[in-house]
């Protein structure tokens with residue numbers, strides 16, 4: 621297996637599935653089953669999930685709310701998604717531990733890096749909630765930071781698109797997908813993979829990112845078995 625320890629970044633918005641808001645049970649169960657499938661390969665799995673299906677700090681700011689306040693609300697939204705995912709995984713028989721970047725010890729362990737690594741070694745899926753615990757950082761930044769901290773081999777960024785394209789495939793019929801692209805080319809071409817804070821963290825720490833479609837069941841397993849799924853971004 622090429623990747624022994626991965627960090628899977630899931631989109632909060634994708635959790636809505638067919639719904640306009642909140643969590644679609646079918647979608648979250650589909651994610652849980654796909655994670656169970658790759659667990660069976662013996663891969664160590666950490667997860668960061670966004671909160672955009674519940675609350676987005678940036679939009680709150682547009683409505684006049686203080687950005688910091690909105691970002692903290694967004695962090696709480698990621699905890700709701702993390703708890704839902706934890707429950708979905710456990711009802712599929714996958715052992716999990718949830719750690720929060722903001723202390724809320726009645727519902728989650730606090731984030732302790734060494735404990736997280738120990739959980740992974742023991743075969744538990746570790747979910748990191750509440751982002752980085754700081755405003756002005758996205759959950760992509762949290763994913764990059766945690767991935768580096770736990771020495772993950774790769775970040776798998778689950779999205780609703782198949783990978784990174786030369787142009788927006790919905791607008792340009794000639795757009796083609798990259799199988800592999802360097803961090804430098806992503807930057808010079810102005811392609812959108814992650815926000816720059818997250819992106820730079822990965823680049824500077826030599827942590828590859830694979831952008832792939834998580835909403836196509838089976839993709840995650842194929843990717844980890846070595847099939848050409850998504851777009852690999854590396855130095």
Ligand code: GTP
Nearest residue numbers: 716717718724725726727728729730735738739742
């Ligand atoms: P090891 O025994 O070290 O392998 O790990 P463990 O996670 O099984 O041990 P621990 O006794 O720390 O945890 C038992 C359960 O309590 C697990 O489900 C943990 O997630 C949970 N737990 C541990 N610390 C906290 C905490 O501060 N808050 C909450 N809410 N749960 C915790």
